[in-house]
Amino acid sequence: MDGHGTGPADRSIAVVGASCRLPGGISDLEGLWRALSGGHDLITEVPADRFEATRFVDPSMPRPGKSYTAAGGFLDDISGFDAAYFGIAPKEAAQMDPQQRLLLELAAEACDDAGIAPEALAGSDTAVFVGISDHSYGALQMLMTESVNAYTMSGAASSIAANRISHFLDLRGPSLAVDTACSSALVALVQACQTLLAGTGRAALVGGVNLLLSPYHYVGFSQASMLSPTGRCRSFSAGADGYVRAEGGGVVLLKRLPDALADGDRVHAVIVGSAANSDGRTPGLALPRAQTQEQLLREVYDRAGVHPDDLVYLEAHGTGTPVGDPIECEAVGRALGSRRTGGDLPIGSVKSNLGHLEPASGMAGLFKALLVLRHGTIPPTLHATPPNPHVDFPGLKLAPAVESREVTIGARSVVGVNSFGFGGANAHAILAAAPPAAALRAEAPAAAERPLVVSARSREALTEAIRRTADRLASAGPDEFYDLAYTACLRRGKHPYRAAVLAADATGAAERLAGLAGGGAPQDATVGEPGTDGAAASAAADPVTGPAGPGGPGGPGVA
Structure with a gap:
């Protein structure tokens, strides 16, 4: 070892x-x-x-x-x-x-x-393996045949549970459902590991539901x-x-x-x-x-x-x-x-x-x-x-x-x-x-003002994303800000509605984002949304309460 x-x-x-x-x-x-x-x-x-x-x-x-x-x-x-x-x-x-x-x-x-960023995986040989065994929803639909339509069969098929992920993310590797009853998800994990070790895919999404x-x-x-x-x-x-x-x-x-x-x-x-x-x-x-x-x-x-x-x-x-x-x-x-x-x-x-x-x-x-x-x-x-x-x-x-x-x-x-x-x-x-953090990256550069970007697919979701990001930054350690800013700007997917702040540390970034979420326009902070020509147009923060898409912090609709 x-x-x-x-x-x-x-x-x-x-x-x-x-x-x-x-x-x-x-x-x-x-x-x-x-x-x-x-x-x-x-x-x-x-x-x-x-x-x-x-x-x-x-x-x-x-x-x-x-x-x-x-x-x-x-x-x-x-x-x-x-x-x-x-x-x-x-x-x-x-x-x-x-x-x-x-x-x-x-x-x-x-x-x-x-x-x-999902677009970084698009077109790749990333595999999808999903553990799933219950068919209740499709069976219940078939009890009401008058509601069956063109989407019923794909909506009920276990295979589609994996295929939808591959379709949405444009993944070209193996995409399949695994059903071994209660061991399905871990058997799917074993299959994914074997695929990666065989060199037939560079990444794999593995799940169970x-x-x-x-x-x-x-x-x-x-x-x-x-x-x-x-x-x-x-x-x-x-x-x-x-x-x-x-x-x-x-x-x-x-x-x-x-x-x-x-x-x-x-x-x-x-x-x-x-x-x-x-x-x-x-x-x-x-x-x-x-x-x-x-x-x-x-x-x-x-x-x-x-x-x-x-x-x-x-x-x-x-x-x-x-x-x-x-x-x-x-x-x-x-x-x-x-x-x-x-x-x-x-x-x-x-x-x-x-x-x-x-x-x-x-x-x-x-x-x-x-x-x-x-x-x-x-x-x-x-x-x-x-x-x-x-x-x-x-x-x-x-x-x-x-x-x-x-x-x-x-x-x-x-x-x-x-x-x-x-x-x-x-x-x-x-x-x-995991390997020690020092083995994963070089020492962070000296402190300086850095941009941090938050994005979402609607104005409502952006407001919630700003709030959640501000909460995360408020609890961040002093050595985390560089990684958080780097990831937010250069690694994560970018959605059409965006907010950006400049700050030297996590506390400053959290304060500026909190100001945006509260409807203010603090210095070194801005909000943009898609323009009619497809470009982002600068706009004042306009917080709108409402759902931020599915998931918890960092979930879909909150990137």
Whole structure:
């Protein structure tokens, strides 16, 4: 392993952009970290606008045609969509599966997070791999055949979930949907890493999405006794009684590490190994096999040159099912825990906070792993006590992280992420910390007044973008301003409505932007909007409150 805790640098994959929408109003990695580090339980009941719970749910007893639970992790808004931003007519947008809409937003936000202008990817061999498995929206449309139109089939097809991203960004690499049930997103990640390492693409957008739109899946999983009657994912616990459904999604932008370093990209984390396999024939289709899970782990860690002692944390699949948890722990313990010469291996599951995002669950696990590396802290796994008596945790040298725990992230430290599908498709990824910042860029030039540009696709969105940028700058450290200004001016995409300020530091830039947002016209600040000839025309700041397009800070409509 080299100094970045990876194998050969040319075999490592950099995560340069990330975006997410998760239960509890989480719209970025910082929000996810606040929820995880605070030990927040984000499970609620199905919203009234999804389906009539009283018709399909009976928690008093198991009954045919009924779900025994209405618990889940839900997004705040699944209907809002800035169709104009993506050049989609309202009539077509109405027929699009909301999962397609969400993925478009997340892809744009991941590029924005990476500081990569979408036009820089246009025409390139950038690949798109999307984990998705639910078809509820299309099925519900087909129940009302009078509303079926020319956009229905493309709006409902899983393949189009990936293809829309490629179409919008004009990407020419492989573009496909991956469905391996609950491991879909992490299997998509494995496919993307293999594509990049094969040299058939220079970048890849990888995502997973899941929305809970229909009552019928609740009924089906209840009839299979897979869902938790108590409404919580009790990973590694004696009270484990099934999983809780959840919705959300995430997208990451990947490059080979040497390419990311050469391009001057900010690197969230480095994927030093990934692999997938299948359980093959087991006593039942939905029953996992410890031996093949163990084999996958041994092979991916040996191939990456990572010793189990270098593993500071493993984000388990950890759904909280009576069968799945003991088998996963047995595999992890045999492959990794028992081979450690130091202390027990900390394990945990983000599903205890968010619920199980099913095909998108690998994204949530990936983001948690990335945050553990960033903060050097393992957040607590909820509902994990008392420990499952069917798992020999001491013998397997495993330690469920039931309390927040600091870990030392050294040059060789890694975090693992497990993801399994109920048809037997297994996937694993190994993450290492990003290279030191000094290796990514030369020392910033001496302090001087520098321009900072904010842009958007409407006047309303520009006003909101100015406010959000001012808030970000107000909290920026003294050494961040040069990078923020450089990225805003030279890397991020430029939209027609723009504002610019000149400032010597983040505080000054924040004050000037706040003045613009408040309707003033401070010195060294200006606002421009498209002229009739296509050129930007200077205009006084005219704040208009209203939506800034989808997403959180830096999302579509806010660049």
